[in-house]
Each structure stands twice: as C-alpha cells, then as structure tokens.
Amino acid sequence: MSEFLKAMAFRHACKRFDAAKAIPAEAFESLLEVARTSPSSFGMEPWRLIVVRNPNLRKALKSSCWNQNQITEASELVIFTTDNNVVRSGTPYVRKMFERRGLPGEAVDTYMGVYKNYLAPIESDEVLLENWTAKQCYIACANMMTYAATLEIDSCPIEGFDKEEVEAILDLPEGHSVALLCAFGYRVNPQSEQKRLELKQIVEYR
C-alpha cells in the first residue's frame, strides 16, 4: 500500500486524545506548513489560523463546541478563521496576490476583472462570502489531517460548534469568521472501524 493510502487508513476522527502527549514542535510546524502551502481559489489564501494553547481559552471554547473533549484534550487546537475583507474584489490585497505571480500590469488588470466577475454574486452576500472562504479552509484542513496521519498524529475536524459564540470568544475583528476547527494529538482508544459507501454508490462514469 502506498504511504498516502496508509495515511488514509490511519486517519479517523479521533474522539479522545491523550492530554499528556504533546506533538513535537517541529512536527506541528510541518503541519502548519502544509496548511500554508495548500491551494486556494484564485490563490487568495483567505485562511488565518489561530492555534489555541491557553488552557483557559480552551475551556471557554469547549462549551461552545458541543462540549467535545477534543477541544481541551488534544495537544494542538487549530481554528481556521478567514479574513473576508481582504478578499473582496478590488482590494490592494487581491491586487498584490495577482501581482506576485510576476504578470505584466495588463494581465493583473485582466485577472482583477475576472475575479470581480466571479466574486460579484458571492461578495454581495456576507454568508456566501464566508462560505466561499471557508471552503478554502477545508482543503487546508484535509491536507493537514492526511499529512498528520503520515506522522502517526491523530486529528479530528470539528464543525460541531456555535459559530457566533466561538467568534465572540475569539474576539475576531470585523469581517473575520470561523470556518472550522481541527484538533491534533494522539489517540487514547483504538481507531474506530472505517465505514464508507462502496465506490459504485458514489461514482458514475459517463
């Protein structure tokens, strides 16, 4: 089996983490690096990661996250937040993200125009914009979880939280929002059996 498939088999949504076992700093930094180098739509990298290490803050978050034990027991808790202001069309940030590709001025303007058209129906609605930036976070989070599994580090993606409460606890700046959380650490219990639909139930060829 390839290393990648081994990691896919190793990864499960870990419910109970060994609170006494810390992820080595270098390994955790490599997980963050995987998030950083993940792809995003138009290369906008809207994610802003908050690593919560303060035990009091973890405790405060737990009750807004369906009281899930992962929040306080995991070695590292990553909160994927997004900056929804900077990615709006026409901002200096967006221009810089296109300019860094080393394109000539006219090409940057063309990109800015295409981006504006693409984003127009999305950025007209705050919720749609938050959903669009959140989608990018899911890609980064998935990459982190699979990479973590190659290092035999467990993880649990967490969507079970009260968005407004978590955003208030984090005191996020205006225009920032929480996409999802992900806990990383080491399992206490054996891995649960992986239950999945058959390929023929989810794939069709046309």
Ligand SMILES: Cc1cc2nc3c(=O)[nH]c(=O)nc-3n(C[C@H](O)[C@H](O)[C@H](O)COP(=O)(O)O)c2cc1C
């Ligand atoms: C986006 C997302 C959000 C999830 N949120 C939670 C959560 O809040 N709490 C939890 O225990 N598991 C959560 N899960 C885990 C799923 O329930 C789990 O991945 C699924 O049941 C398959 O099980 P497995 O990952 O262990 O194979 C989430 C998974 C995803 C992809």
